[in-house]
Amino acid sequence: MKEKLKIIKIGGNVINDSEALTSFLIDFSKVNGLKILVHGGGKRATEIANDLGLQPKMVEGRRITDEANLEIVTMIYAGLLNKNIIGQLQKYRCNAIGLSGADANCIQAHKRIVIDVDYGFAGDVDAINNTAINVFLENDMIPVFCAITHDKKGQLLNTNADTIASEIAKGMSRDYEVELIYCFEKNGVLQNVNDETSVIEIINANLYKELKNNKVIAEGMLPKMENCFEALRKGVEKVIIGNPRVISDKNQKYTTLQL
Amino acid sequence: MKEKLKIIKIGGNVINDSEALTSFLIDFSKVNGLKILVHGGGKRATEIANDLGLQPKMVEGRRITDEANLEIVTMIYAGLLNKNIIGQLQKYRCNAIGLSGADANCIQAHKRIVIDVDYGFAGDVDAINNTAINVFLENDMIPVFCAITHDKKGQLLNTNADTIASEIAKGMSRDYEVELIYCFEKNGVLQNVNDETSVIEIINANLYKELKNNKVIAEGMLPKMENCFEALRKGVEKVIIGNPRVISDKNQKYTTLQL
Numbered sequence: 001m002k003e004k005l006k007i008i009k010i011g012g013n014v015i016n017d018s019e020a021l022t023s024f025l026i027d028f029s030k031v032n033g034l035k036i037l038v039h040g041g042g043k044r045a046t047e048i049a050n051d052l053g054l055q056p057k058m059v060e061g062r063r064i065t066d067e068a069n070l071e072i073v074t075m076i077y078a079g080l081l082n083k084n085i086i087g088q089l090q091k092y093r094c095n096a097i098g099l100s101g102a103d104a105n106c107i108q109a110h111k112r113i114v115i116d117v118d119y120g121f122a123g124d125v126d127a128i129n130n131t132a133i134n135v136f137l138e139n140d141m142i143p144v145f146c147a148i149t150h151d152k153k154g155q156l157l158n159t160n161a162d163t164i165a166s167e168i169a170k171g172m173s174r175d176y177e178v179e180l181i182y183c184f185e186k187n188g189v190l191q192n193v194n195d196e197t198s199v200i201e202i203i204n205a206n207l208y209k210e211l212k213n214n215k216v217i218a219e220g221m222l223p224k225m226e227n228c229f230e231a232l233r234k235g236v237e238k239v240i241i242g243n244p245r246v247i248s249d250k251n252q253k254y255t256t257l258q259l
Numbered sequence: 260m261k262e263k264l265k266i267i268k269i270g271g272n273v274i275n276d277s278e279a280l281t282s283f284l285i286d287f288s289k290v291n292g293l294k295i296l297v298h299g300g301g302k303r304a305t306e307i308a309n310d311l312g313l314q315p316k317m318v319e320g321r322r323i324t325d326e327a328n329l330e331i332v333t334m335i336y337a338g339l340l341n342k343n344i345i346g347q348l349q350k351y352r353c354n355a356i357g358l359s360g361a362d363a364n365c366i367q368a369h370k371r372i373v374i375d376v377d378y379g380f381a382g383d384v385d386a387i388n389n390t391a392i393n394v395f396l397e398n399d400m401i402p403v404f405c406a407i408t409h410d411k412k413g414q415l416l417n418t419n420a421d422t423i424a425s426e427i428a429k430g431m432s433r434d435y436e437v438e439l440i441y442c443f444e445k446n447g448v449l450q451n452v453n454d455e456t457s458v459i460e461i462i463n464a465n466l467y468k469e470l471k472n473n474k475v476i477a478e479g480m481l482p483k484m485e486n487c488f489e490a491l492r493k494g495v496e497k498v499i500i501g502n503p504r505v506i507s508d509k510n511q512k513y514t515t516l517q518l
Contacts, residue, residue, distance in 0.1 A: 079335065079342075083407060139394045155346065
């Protein structure tokens with residue numbers, strides 16, 4: 001039987017609030033068993049870009065990573081955020097190691113192919129390096145990934161953190177029974193977006209179709225849900241969407257996805 | 260017999276010049292045997308601090324790391340510089356892994372004690388984590404350290420890169436026959452500072468005293484030399500000072516230090 005591995009993803013809602021982040025990191029440090037953390041960016045990158053006089057470049061509502069913005073996200077994600085998270089986890093006796101996809105070639109990607117829009121230095125993931133990640137896990141180091149990958153040709157790439165989490169989950173399910181936990185600002189997928197108690201506890205592929213048709217699931221949730229189902233189809237054992245307390249509080253409701 | 264390990268330190272003169280850096284990284288990727296790279300900061304941190312309207316804080320000619328400056332050096336050293344170095348080394352088939360002292364608790368330090376001057380978030384090294392660094396070396400990962408450490412109480416600390424290199428060298432000489440190579444802007448310690456051919460090939464403790472008295476070695480070179488002799492006294496096998504070509508070019512002159 002494969003050993004269990006939890007892959008937990010946090011985003012801007014936790015990163016932007018230092019109290020929420022500390023509280024989450026204390027909870028994360030207490031999670032039993034093998035675990036990996038993936039973190040997104042948050043508003044600090046936008047603030048620093050603004051302070052440096054850089055405007056976020058948008059095309060048709062999508063963010064473009066030009067060279068100046070790649071520099072900023074590399075500084076903020078891999079430097080400021082990642083190392084502060086590591087520093088805090090070390091304080092809570094969690095032997096964390098901060099990683100970008102370039103480190104030990106953990107996540108190889110390619111620059112997104114231009115079809116209609118040139119997203120600039122945005123990365124689409126090609127391969128997860130199980131061997132390297134296993135070295136960390138087997139030596140009691142807890143990998144903490146920021147959302148930067150590389151193309152193994154010297155180019156760093158800005159990569160969606162949700163995608164990184166699901167790619168690591170898929171890649172590692174070769175060796176482990178993987179549980180993928182997406183933490184976000186809501187208690188799960190909600191029947192009524194304004195009612196945090198209306199968590200839909202289980203969503204299978206059929207219900208997902210129905211919820212899409214009824215527009216209960218829409219916009220930003222759609223790519224997140226696609227990532228989740230893709231992970232389940234590629235061997236991930238369990239996928240959960242919930243708020244950050246889900247990793248510590250047994251009474252916290254959440255959404256479980258099923259095929 | 261202990262296995263050999265080379266610890267190579269580069270500073271601003273290489274970091275600030277992208278062609279020099281690429282050329283050095285190609286050479287570094289070809290260095291045979293076990294190796295560790297330590298890199299300093301360079302002017303990009305000062306530029307970004309200036310762009311953000313931060314003035315470097317100086318007291319009696321010494322740089323002070325206040326909270327805003329710690330944020331900047333964490334971004335630049337651990338993020339921008341470290342990850343770009345890793346990306347490039349991966350291109351040259353060197354399986355590098357970028358680390359701060361907080362990652363896997365590799366380098367534990369404490370905030371410098373205030374005697375006359377409060378240096379702010381400056382770190383003095385307490386301990387090198389041989390176990391963690393050995394995990395990387397034994398699994399064909401090449402550690403690349405930036406000059407950020409932590410106190411294991413959640414605080415990141417700005418730490419002198421020369422000191423980090425000598426502390427790692429001392430710590431690792433428990434397990435390896437360590438050669439410490441300081442690369443800087445000159446060909447070695449020069450008899451005449453304006454003549455690059457006047458490299459003093461061997462300096463022992465007696466000659467060092469003489470060179471200090473004659474002011475051949477002065478100012479910025481003094482703490483570097485103290486670091487070197489301290490490393491030799493604490494078990495490092497060999498210490499070299501030279502220009503970056505010393506790692507690839509057999510004909511390049513350099514200074515060897517001896518007790």
